[in-house]
Amino acid sequence: MARPRSEDKHLALLRAATEVIAAQGLGASTASIAKLAGVAEGTLFRYFATKDVLLAAVFEHLIEAMEACFTVGYEANAPVKQRTLVMWNNYVDWGIAHPAAYATMNQLAVSAKLAPEQLEKAIKLCGDVGIRPEPAPFEGLSSAEASEFMDAVLTSIANTTIGLATVRPGLTGAYKAAGFEMMWQAITPH
Amino acid sequence: MARPRSEDKHLALLRAATEVIAAQGLGASTASIAKLAGVAEGTLFRYFATKDVLLAAVFEHLIEAMEACFTVGYEANAPVKQRTLVMWNNYVDWGIAHPAAYATMNQLAVSAKLAPEQLEKAIKLCGDVGIRPEPAPFEGLSSAEASEFMDAVLTSIANTTIGLATVRPGLTGAYKAAGFEMMWQAITPH
Amino acid sequence: MARPRSEDKHLALLRAATEVIAAQGLGASTASIAKLAGVAEGTLFRYFATKDVLLAAVFEHLIEAMEACFTVGYEANAPVKQRTLVMWNNYVDWGIAHPAAYATMNQLAVSAKLAPEQLEKAIKLCGDVGIRPEPAPFEGLSSAEASEFMDAVLTSIANTTIGLATVRPGLTGAYKAAGFEMMWQAITPH
Amino acid sequence: MARPRSEDKHLALLRAATEVIAAQGLGASTASIAKLAGVAEGTLFRYFATKDVLLAAVFEHLIEAMEACFTVGYEANAPVKQRTLVMWNNYVDWGIAHPAAYATMNQLAVSAKLAPEQLEKAIKLCGDVGIRPEPAPFEGLSSAEASEFMDAVLTSIANTTIGLATVRPGLTGAYKAAGFEMMWQAITPH
């Protein structure tokens, strides 16, 4: 019967937090976030009980936003390399297109402010990105350990690609292609 | 600023900062750093005019410390792959052996608290790490651009290796070998 | 070697807190206390880590101040009633002379902000006030229980006396005498 | 202010306030009171314009509730001591039976949040409790002043009795009897 809670404000706060954190780091004040979102300082705490709760929600939101991009253009029947390429492009494109989101997500990922289960989710998502060939047999690593390592390498090359492409947007296409080639060589058994 | 008296205190502050920042992040208080260094709160500011100045000095110091490890075991006449392996091991071993230094360096590198020329230095160092084969010719990238990209990929795989090895110390040897293989495949022209 | 911590400020804060709490209750802000003490807001927290710590220290300080008045005029050889009268007067006079201290002490005593051992101390002090005849035998109460009850009654009558005397200062002398008589009748066995 | 609709809600708020204040002190939030009362935050302010107004109403309500207990078992023809005993028991029993109400009333009584005329009322009620012998003639006090003092003493002993009985419920009967004896001795002329 009262004014309903505004989905708009909820979203505005998440977006504002994403921008402000990208620019100023996790130390960004709740006041600056509220201001950018266009709400009063106190209002932020009606939507998120605590700054940490807000940060967790931002992470969740960014993960979901990213996830949503991943299915685009994906075809289950295509050969492995092509499917991997689609995912690669989706991920890299997302990172380049949303630099604030990308930066904030990275800051949160290394911040020790997230619950373990949230990081799990993110790691699992990264695993999904890695449609890739059978894990190469590495001396001293089980198949699962090798898989995990390869996924991590895949992700780190993608991040490197995003980083450079953001700095030199003109070379985005070339970076994406070259990055994919390097990544593919890295994780293909020889 | 005249060079302050005690070289000991200068160093103690840098080390204390490294430890405290690794543990608590860049928000760590100057008071806690001074305390761990065994000096008074105010003394810190006689050695470093500002917290940001201290942070920059910490970064500089860590870069130098790392650099010092790089020449170990290096032989100019050995074949490329072997020389690269030596550097690889030096870097990865350093990261694993000095987790606080490694963590703090990474925090600083992404913190927007560093002057551009400092980051340059770090990037250049990473370039030096990369004793590696001739850059592969990538469509749309100049030789210098390809070089830079390959160096960045090399570094990112090394960091991934350090990260996993730190989490699972028992597999350090296997990670180092597998990581090197993947990296080498990635940056070798095919 | 640095400026020594000021005993003056420590005391000024305790006194300011006593005054402000007497006037505004335990909800009084630390800012108002610091202001009345003539120090910066932050300074308060150098002397007392927390508002609760300050409150506990205020209580302690008031108890000690009160204790200090109790030995005045006390003669161990005098008859019981006379010794009791001396204590009675000391206590009542103190309460009347320091209304803010008296009010603040009472507020703190009922505030659930004090550690149990602090209340113990206060209760023990009240017991000391009660130089009084042998406990009367009350049906269903052990000697210790009767003692405790009598002390409590003694204190409550003293407090009542202080309260009325503060409201009507002109009658202080009469209240003190009448209060003592009533108290004495109450706790003397019949 | 037009009389609000629901007598139920009015009462629920008064009761909720009594409970919450007993548990958390006068700093208890209006939100928590509204919640316990089962109404919305804003609704509270339709019944009580201000938090202070609510507090005053709570006090009033408790005084009335207490008053209602006083006539129980009272017989105008009985001897004085017996009539006094009836009142004594009524008061003490009420305090023990309604600890939240009793605690809240005391908190309010010392809070400086009440208008003088309200305290008057409370004091007058305490006077009514004191069916008691003729005031003793005390040096320097008029008959009215002595009366007032004796009433105050009577009340304070009753409160002491309630306090101890609440802490040690097993001794309630003994405390009540002993308390009455002490009180009676105190206020009987000798």
Next chain:
DNA sequence: AATGAATGAGACTTCATTCAT
């Protein structure tokens, strides 16, 4: 009349930096 979202003042506390000793 009732609701609860929104507000912003103000509470407690931390901290980089200054400065008296």
Next chain:
DNA sequence: TATGAATGAAGTCTCATTCAT
């Protein structure tokens, strides 16, 4: 030079009260 007491701005969060629904 070294110290650590002092400062006050700024941060997170709470809450009485207002107001759109």
